[in-house]
Amino acid sequence: xxxxxxxxxxxxxxxxxxxxxxxxxxxxxxxxxxxxxxxxxxxxxxxxxxxxxxxxxxxxxxxxxxxxxxxxxxxxxxxxxxxxxxxxxxxxxxxxxxxxxxxxxxxxxxxxxxxx
Numbered sequence: 107x108x109x110x111x112x113x114x115x116x117x118x119x120x121x122x123x124x125x126x127x128x129x130x131x132x133x134x135x136x137x138x139x140x141x142x143x144x145x146x147x148x149x150x151x152x153x154x155x156x157x158x159x160x161x162x163x164x165x166x167x168x169x170x171x172x173x174x175x176x177x178x179x180x181x182x183x184x185x186x187x188x189x190x191x192x193x194x195x196x197x198x199x200x201x202x203x204x205x206x207x208x209x210x211x212x213x214x215x216x217x218x219x220x221x222x
Contacts, residue, residue, distance in 0.1 A: 131162050131163050133160060133166065135159050136159060136160040138183045139183070140155045140184060141154060142154075142169050144179050144180075151171075153170050155167045155170075155181075157183075162212075163212055164209060165209075165210055166208070166210075167208055167209075167210055169207075169208065170206060172197075173210075174197065175194050175195060175197055179193075180192070190212050191213045193213055195208075
């Protein structure tokens with residue numbers, strides 16, 4: 107399938123259209139409860155979240171946090187002791203009906219928990 111998302115270009119500080127790029131890994135629909143932690147400018151805050159889909163390289167998550175493309179976060183599924191650093195790749199919009207959704211890329215190896 108094709109990745110129909112916008113990717114944050116760190117060098118240019120802008121968003122680039124990546125809708126023509128094929129996905130490296132297919133994402134499987136998986137709903138897992140998780141926790142997201144953000145550390146920014148000495149502040150630390152977090153919130154519950156859940157996955158909408160999952161692949162070996164990333165996840166689409168639903169969270170009340172206002173995640174920003176390029177931001178580094180920590181992600182931990184509720185049923186795992188494993189925490190991984192992630193980069194926020196995209197954020198949904200109110201116009202698309204996905205304002206609380208974001209795409210995250212795992213920056214470290216991440217053992218995907220088995221489905222319940």
